[in-house]
Amino acid sequence: MSTALVAAMAKMTDAIGSAHWFDAVLNLLGTVCAIDSGGVMVYHRAQRPRRIVHRFNPQERALPEDAYLSGPYVLCPNYQLFAQGCPSGIYWLRDIAPDDFYESEFYRVFYSQIGLSDSIDLLWRINEDTALNIFIERSIRHAKFQLEDMVAINMLLPLIFASAAKHHELTVATSQRDIDTLTHRKVQSTIENFASSLLTQRERQVLFYMISGYSSALTAQRLSTTEGTIKIHRKNIHRKLDISSQAELFSLFINCIPYAVPDGQADPLEAYQSTPQSRRSVSLLEAAPRVREPRTTEVRPKNA
Known part of the structure; x- marks a missing residue:
């Protein structure tokens, strides 16, 4: 030692x-x-x-x-x-x-x-x-x-x-910050209600696995169904939300969080889409500039 x-x-x-x-x-x-x-x-x-x-x-x-x-x-x-x-x-x-x-x-x-x-x-x-x-x-x-x-x-x-x-x-502290609680309630409401006005419950389950990085095969395993069925759900999600990529889906989900009603059942996507574009909130992810990802170094000296 x-x-x-x-x-x-x-x-x-x-x-x-x-x-x-x-x-x-x-x-x-x-x-x-x-x-x-x-x-x-x-x-x-x-x-x-x-x-x-x-x-x-x-x-x-x-x-x-x-x-x-x-x-x-x-x-x-x-x-x-x-x-x-x-x-x-x-x-x-x-x-x-x-x-x-x-x-x-x-x-x-x-x-x-x-x-x-x-x-x-x-x-x-x-x-x-x-x-x-x-x-x-x-x-x-x-x-x-x-x-x-x-x-x-x-x-x-x-x-x-x-x-x-x-x-x-x-x-141990007993207090909770109100802003932390409110943000989490909005996020939770977005998970539960995002696109509920357009998608079935099963499609929304598949959607959450999609934005979390699960493949069709692993999603099928988690939902006890076939990979082919998941691919059909994915295609329907893209069609119903009028999107063509995972990037659009991820952006749409994140952008809807500010419009979610805590503990409510309203679809935040409806509120987001009904808001004039000039008045829509910009997420912290979208506001930040993009940088090119450097190449990962594969070898690192042990004494580094």
């Missing part, structure tokens, strides 16, 4: 109960594997995620920092895993992402615009409806995480989770 690792473990333990604990955890993880960016957020079922700390290079990101929290988080594989009730553990993006994730509009419009090639999440369940999510990331300038990184982090996991439990016990 290296001197740097021992020192980082001691600093994390000493920081329990203080605002410095989250940075101390990221510093500890950085002693066992190379990290380009990372942070900590709290996932909630009843409100949007709450960011606690986020380390990143703003020069590598073409999107505003709040773009993720404005709605796209609901399409994130890690958030979806949390919402499905996954247990506390370590989750590597390559293991949890849908099979078409890297070809999805969510990846192209969001992930590629924030300069990421890979991520590992340490999710600690606070309770059934809340979880602390510690995430570390690799830039597209560097190679993705390797198996040895997962092994090294797994060795620290019991210590980090025990530390998280004690930290939570000492600092």
Whole structure:
């Protein structure tokens, strides 16, 4: 065990109960594997995620920092895993992402615009409806995480989770920010009601899998039907919504979030389409300039 690792473990333990604990955890993880960016957020079922700390290079990101929290988080594989009730553990993006994730509009419009090639999440369940999510990331300038990184982090996991439990016990906050709750209710309403005036319930189920990066084959598996049936549903969705690409579908979904009625049943697409174009809200994703994705470096020195 290296001197740097021992020192980082001691600093994390000493920081329990203080605002410095989250940075101390990221510093500890950085002693066992190379990290380009990372942070900590709290996932909630009843409100949007709450960011606690986020380390990143703003020069590598073409999107505003709040773009993720404005709605796209609901399409994130890690958030979806949390919402499905996954247990506390370590989750590597390559293991949890849908099979078409890297070809999805969510990846192209969001992930590629924030300069990421890979991520590992340490999710600690606070309770059934809340979880602390510690995430570390690799830039597209560097190679993705390797198996040895997962092994090294797994060795620290019991210590980090025990530390998280004690930290939570000492600092638990009972308040919720109204803006977080309202945003999440709008996102949830969009998921439940988007295009409900035009599509069948089954078509809307297929639609959500489409924008989340699932292939027709994997969607068929999840919905217990055939790939051919899913392809027919996809074709009908494009025809009924008068769109011709995944990009148009993703953009339409994101743009409808501000028009959703929290806890209501109205189709936000109807409200969006009935609003004059000059008065329509522009999402944070659309407002940001696009950058060309650099080529990923496949080899990274071990001493980097």
